[in-house]
Amino acid sequence: MPSTNDAAPLLEVTGLAKAFPMRVGRHKQKVPVVEGFSLYMQRGESVGLVGESGCGKTTVGRTICGLYERDGGTVRIDGHEVGASREDEALVHKTIQMVFQDPYTSLDPRKTIADILAEPLKVQRLAPKDQWRELAGKAVESVGLKRDCLDRYPFSLSGGQRQRIAIARALICDPQLVICDEAVSALDVSVQAQVLNMLADLQAKTDVAYLFISHDLAVVRHLCSRIVVMYLGRIVEEASTDELFSHPRHPYVEALLSAVPEPDPQRARAKRRVELEGELPPLTDLPQGCIFSTRCPFATKECLAARPQLEECAPGHRVACTRWRDLQLKGTDELVEAIAAPAAPAAES
Ligand SMILES: Nc1ncnc2c1ncn2[C@@H]1O[C@H](COP(=O)(O)OP(=O)(O)OP(=O)(O)O)[C@@H](O)[C@H]1O
Numbered sequence: 001m002p003s004t005n006d007a008a009p010l011l012e013v014t015g016l017a018k019a020f021p022m023r024v025g026r027h028k029q030k031v032p033v034v035e036g037f038s039l040y041m042q043r044g045e046s047v048g049l050v051g052e053s054g055c056g057k058t059t060v061g062r063t064i065c066g067l068y069e070r071d072g073g074t075v076r077i078d079g080h081e082v083g084a085s086r087e088d089e090a091l092v093h094k095t096i097q098m099v100f101q102d103p104y105t106s107l108d109p110r111k112t113i114a115d116i117l118a119e120p121l122k123v124q125r126l127a128p129k130d131q132w133r134e135l136a137g138k139a140v141e142s143v144g145l146k147r148d149c150l151d152r153y154p155f156s157l158s159g160g161q162r163q164r165i166a167i168a169r170a171l172i173c174d175p176q177l178v179i180c181d182e183a184v185s186a187l188d189v190s191v192q193a194q195v196l197n198m199l200a201d202l203q204a205k206t207d208v209a210y211l212f213i214s215h216d217l218a219v220v221r222h223l224c225s226r227i228v229v230m231y232l233g234r235i236v237e238e239a240s241t242d243e244l245f246s247h248p249r250h251p252y253v254e255a256l257l258s259a260v261p262e263p264d265p266q267r268a269r270a271k272r273r274v275e276l277e278g279e280l281p282p283l284t285d286l287p288q289g290c291i292f293s294t295r296c297p298f299a300t301k302e303c304l305a306a307r308p309q310l311e312e313c314a315p316g317h318r319v320a321c322t323r324w325r326d327l328q329l330k331g332t333d334e335l336v337e338a339i340a341a342p343a344a345p346a347a348e349s
């Protein structure tokens with residue numbers, strides 16, 4: 001294994017880029033889908049990666065864990081820069097596992113659960129064959145299932161149970177980081193909560209880090225201490241969860257916050273919804289200046305002229321918006337407008 005440095009962040013991604021061939025007019029050409037993506041993660045940390053469908057979240061996850069070859073940027077694990085060697089590939093597999101969105105297609109229907117869980121132990125040569133079943137048994141128990149599911153096939157399990165198996169398959173390799181790509185989106189709300197609680201319990205026991213990919217801010221809010229928001233393949237804002245929810249600096253993030261459902265009906269009725277105008281521009285024809293300018297209610301000439309870079313607006317809080325200093329954007333609590341403080345009783349004369 002390559003030498004690593006324990007004092008460095010667990011994962012450090014700098015300037016990650018990925019392009020896919022797409023049809024542009026009559027020709028096919030490589031179009032950037034992710035550009036300038038940077039992220040660091042410490043051991044045991046949970047970070048949310050949020051943005052609407054097609055903004056490049058899965059591409060980021062797959063490129064970080066080597067399922068897609070990157071077109072630019074660097075990935076460091078414990079300070080070691082990951083290259084193309086076999087040793088580095090093995091280091092990535094040992095350190096990072098990914099759980100995919102769809103528990104119906106991510107498990108091989110012809111294999112028993114025991115065989116599905118033994119596969120990574122076999123491929124990565126993590127344990128001798130006579131230990132596979134015992135380790136698979138421990139893995140299913142760690143995700144709250146009974147050992148008697150080991151001889152069953154995926155089709156005989158519920159969606160929630162299948163997703164637990166997918167998580168057990170990721171955890172059986174004892175990774176330091178699990179990238180959960182919409183891992184609970186396909187599940188009923190009550191099952192979602194169970195799986196999220198289970199992930200939090202596992203983290204408390206093992207100190208595993210999670211990169212939680214979701215289109216839904218409400219899902220990542222309770223699990224993640226930090227949130228990165230993407231729009232059209234670029235990071236537009238990044239902050240601690242509390243800071244992002246209370247002091248958003250990017251108009252896109254304010255709009256996302258306004259769409260997060262309020263559990264309390266009175267607050268839900270009083271919440272202001274920030275509607276975004278216009279369509280999402282195609283990746284093949286992005287605006288010259290700020291990528292959000294075509295839908296931004298605050299866009300000025302300056303925004304159309306140059307693309308803003310991410311800059312630090314407060315410690316640990318970065319935003320890519322030229323106007324962040326003069327916009328007074330609202331956090332979740334301020335978006336609930338109509339519930340004003342009760343009027344003070346008139347003074348008795
Ligand atoms: N293998 C591929 N070949 C060509 N284009 C791709 C490929 N994978 C993704 N894309 C394109 O890259 C863009 C980003 O896709 P990606 O799946 O990463 O988005 P996402 O944020 O995960 O979306 P969703 O929330 O729907 O899962 C999309 O325009 C998609 O069509």
Ligand SMILES: [Mg+2]
Nearest residue numbers: 057058059181
């Ligand atoms: Mg995706």
